[in-house]
Amino acid sequence: MSIKLEKVVATYYENLEEGKILGRKCPKCGSVEFPPVYACNACGSYETEWYEISGKAKLHSIVMPAPLSSKPEYKNLGKYAYGEVELEEGSRLNAVVRGINKKKRNELAGKLPVNCHASIFQRENGFKTVVFDLDEE
């Protein structure tokens, strides 16, 4: 491998259109970067390789949307919250998790982390993104 000038962002979004969620895996330490970037933030390797994530994840925290922290276009999400999500591969990110209202948040508060999984969601501006859904209990 060598350091490449590569369209990582465009490739990521093109794969979402085809139903694939890609991260980048470090060939040296095995860490997965999600969303995908060039280098490994765990060991400092210059290079990472494309890797399709399993989509399995855990939700570690829950913050409910409110007037300051929501936008009209988010209404297409249905019931949702924000939180810290840990992918099965180890990456952690801030993400939207659907299927949570205030009552559900209260139910889940003492049970965190809970299982969730990645889904592909159509944004209003003609591109797809990744959100998470709670696993069925």
Place this chain on the structure above:
Amino acid sequence: MNQTKLNRYSRSVSIIGVGCTPFMYTVDNPETNGLTEGELFGYAALKAMEDAGVNPQDVDYYFHGEASPLNGSNYLTPNIQIGNWFGMKGKGSIHHSEACCTGYLAIEQAVNAVASGKYNCVLTGCVEFGDSVPAPFGENDTIETPKHPYKRDKMSMDRFLKTTSWLYDRTYTRALMAGQELIYDDAAEWYVRTRGITAEQMNDTLNHMCINNRRNASVNPLALEKKTYESLAEEAGMSLDEYMNSAYNPKMGDFLRAGGVELKCDGAAAAIVCATEMIPEIAKNLKHKPIEVLGIGSAACEATTPHFEVRATEEAVRQVYELTGLGGDDLDLFYANDFIITSHLVSAEIAGYLPYGEGWKYICDGRTAWDGDKPINTNGGRTSFGHAHAASGLADMYECCKQLWGECGEHQVKVSPKTAMLRGYGGAQNVAAIVIRRNDG
């Protein structure tokens, strides 16, 4: 997360003078409507020079910070446009822009320049028009179109919020929809979950941070909003607790209420930073003790990073304590950039200035107000002193230095401060942990 080990500066560096404008809504007042970038920055710069007892010719270079120069001032190179306002025509300068963390990193950059030996004495200043934009700015105007040489129009909250999306990564973060929204409540959720307090206790704590900040601002002549919440409650015919939980202070976030959000405004602040060994030569008339910058921890977490404020603050604080050998018990004063007021609690606890899990009680008991035993944001913080985005960090440094010099008059703290930390935060999200100490040598 990646970690960095700091090394000692190549030579000691001190802050010897500070200047600050009132934080204000310039266009709302006929006396201030029409003030320009050069006038605000120039005032703060000259006041800092006067405070240090130096002349513009004694200053080798200047740093200029502004969070949003194109939007707020219609400038790409704001440092170039204003250098001749404070007698430094022809001197070298650089502009930097790190959103709400700009004023703290203004100290970082100035100290590095002097510690390296390249310069002996520099000016570092910041200016922001957070409440107004160059005029005319109508519905059909863009940031390219203002034509008048000095008139400004009020900046609507709508327009301000549109520009805040510029703080977040366009490729992933904005699309993922979470990082930019978690700024308001993530730290509160984290504190509640990790310390085991209730949502009601967090609500009380958030309210008391607002109350304490306003009490501090009420006795500070430079502050933007001086009317205490006690007075506001009395006028509304309510108890303080009723008022803070009423429609006068509505819930805007999962935890956050309106009173816990910054008051964006206009202002400027500056400091003179000098090699400690050169003070007898450069600042012969220095009227107060130098304040040495002992170290500055730095960390940054892009907004997709979970608990970005907490993680970056932990790392920045770890760095500066490792370097200095100091800890939270060594601090006499603490400043936190609290444009979301929760910052005030979480950063003071991470720094060990307030004990783990107990900080919320100190706040609710009023112990963190200016006259308490653990003062925080003695100037009133971002929710009462005001938030002129880039300038806020240097305004905190102005207040902190004045407290360390015992020059704060009516709101001089009751403790005898010598050592302080300023926790800078902003720009989704950059963190600086600055430790300074009055040099009584």
